[in-house]
Amino acid sequence: MENNIQNKNAIKDQVAVLKCTSYDKEELSQKIEKCVSLIGGFEKYISGTKKILLKPNFLSASPPATAVTTHPAFVESIIEIIKKIAGSNIEITIADSPGVATPHTKRDLSKLYEITGFKYFHDIPGVTLNLDTGYRTVSFKDGKVLKQLEVIKPVLEADLIINLPKFKTHSLTRMTGAVKNMYGIIHGRTKTLLHTKFMDIHKFNDMLLDVYLFKKPVINIMDGILGMEGEGPGTSGKARETGLILASTNGIALDNVASILMGFKEKQIPLMSCAMERNLPGFELKDIAILGEKIEEVIISNFILPKNSNIDRITKNRFANTYIFPFIRNTLSISPYQNKIKCKLCGTCRDICPEIAIIIEGEKLKLDYKKCIRCYCCSEMCPNAAMELKYSFLGNLIFSKKRKILN
Numbered sequence: 001m002e003n004n005i006q007n008k009n010a011i012k013d014q015v016a017v018l019k020c021t022s023y024d025k026e027e028l029s030q031k032i033e034k035c036v037s038l039i040g041g042f043e044k045y046i047s048g049t050k051k052i053l054l055k056p057n058f059l060s061a062s063p064p065a066t067a068v069t070t071h072p073a074f075v076e077s078i079i080e081i082i083k084k085i086a087g088s089n090i091e092i093t094i095a096d097s098p099g100v101a102t103p104h105t106k107r108d109l110s111k112l113y114e115i116t117g118f119k120y121f122h123d124i125p126g127v128t129l130n131l132d133t134g135y136r137t138v139s140f141k142d143g144k145v146l147k148q149l150e151v152i153k154p155v156l157e158a159d160l161i162i163n164l165p166k167f168k169t170h171s172l173t174r175m176t177g178a179v180k181n182m183y184g185i186i187h188g189r190t191k192t193l194l195h196t197k198f199m200d201i202h203k204f205n206d207m208l209l210d211v212y213l214f215k216k217p218v219i220n221i222m223d224g225i226l227g228m229e230g231e232g233p234g235t236s237g238k239a240r241e242t243g244l245i246l247a248s249t250n251g252i253a254l255d256n257v258a259s260i261l262m263g264f265k266e267k268q269i270p271l272m273s274c275a276m277e278r279n280l281p282g283f284e285l286k287d288i289a290i291l292g293e294k295i296e297e298v299i300i301s302n303f304i305l306p307k308n309s310n311i312d313r314i315t316k317n318r319f320a321n322t323y324i325f326p327f328i329r330n331t332l333s334i335s336p337y338q339n340k341i342k343c344k345l346c347g348t349c350r351d352i353c354p355e356i357a358i359i360i361e362g363e364k365l366k367l368d369y370k371k372c373i374r375c376y377c378c379s380e381m382c383p384n385a386a387m388e389l390k391y392s393f394l395g396n397l398i399f400s401k402k403r404k405i406l407n
């Protein structure tokens with residue numbers, strides 16, 4: 001490993017990238033500390049702080065091997081490093097409002113902690129594994145599209161946030177990283193309602209940026225040791241050993257670099273075009289100093305991107321997105337389909353669908369594709385990877401050929 005500054009001009013933000021292939025405690029702590037030291041070290045960001053909130057990705061109650069959630073060993077190592085630096089008087093809270101399949105109740109949070117391997121954190125001195133289900137409505141006058149947010153209480157009570165996203169693809173937003181991970185500070189079912197309010201992919205990303213900017217984390221440290229490819233971010237995606245840790249104080253810059261490592265083209269993910277429109281630092285790769293590994297040596301080969309990524313190539317235009325996208329959405333975008341073999345008819349997808357577009361009839365799910373807004377929450381929240389995302393006949397004709405040409 002060498003210290004590599006790839007852009008010496010106009011350095012605005014730094015993103016550290018380090019190889020790490022195991023959740024073995026010793027290696028992990030050493031690599032996380034090293035990675036954060038490249039951007040200034042933990043001391044710089046946490047000294048003098050009393051209450052730290054660690055914000056992992058607790059999307060759903062899935063075991064660590066599925067790569068749906070931030071790995072418990074990753075969070076534990078960060079706690080140990082923080083305690084070593086700040087002393088044992090520091091108060092650390094771990095909190096997230098999971099995806100809507102896990103109602104924001106004490107009982108459901110406890111179940112999620114058990115399945116994701118976090119239950120033992122209740123016994124770590126100085127650490128609170130959040131069971132407070134309260135939230136407050138707060139105004140945000142600087143928000144572009146979101147002027148009011150319903151935020152979970154531990155977030156509002158913390159002095160600072162350390163954001164711990166997972167390296168994953170996302171069928172709707174193409175990837176989920178530091179910015180999208182902060183969506184979990186929004187209370188429970190409100191998150192689903194925001195899908196309906198911000199159906200347009202760019203407006204949805206504008207909303208994500210508002211949430212991120214409302215309570216900007218001091219550091220973002222990404223668990224990319226076991227990542228996810230394909231139709232993430234839930235069980236429909238595939239866990240893949242990606243062997244990386246990323247760190248940055250700028251979540252947009254971190255996501256930018258992570259998207260390149262996944263194999264996206266520069267500014268291909270809609271989040272970057274939204275950041276560019278708002279002139280938020282981090283959207284321009286040439287303005288980022290990438291420290292640690294040489295980026296070209298750690299780009300993951302043959303990483304499977306979500307199917308909808310190809311659609312971005314024909315819908316980059318904002319006008320087309322706003323006025324033609326409803327047509328595109330219904331004819332070309334991928335749509336959810338029940339896999340009857342995997343489906344256990346648990347009803348989760350029906351219960352969380354913001355448009356009430358799913359009903360259960362006998363042994364079958366009936367989807368109303370006219371109502372469906374293609375938010376993919378059903379696929380994301382299905383515990384059995386049974387809501388598969390496929391192109392329509394027309395979409396398949398276009399994109400199966402296009403994929404060969406463009407990729």
Ligand code: SF4
Pocket residue numbers: 338339342343344345346347348349350365381382383384385386387
């Ligand atoms: S598709 Fe998944 S979430 Fe929906 S009923 Fe079947 S198993 Fe449950």
Ligand code: SF4
Pocket residue numbers: 336352353354355356357358367371372373374375376377378379
């Ligand atoms: S059916 Fe699925 S993709 Fe369609 S609106 Fe409902 S949750 Fe979203």
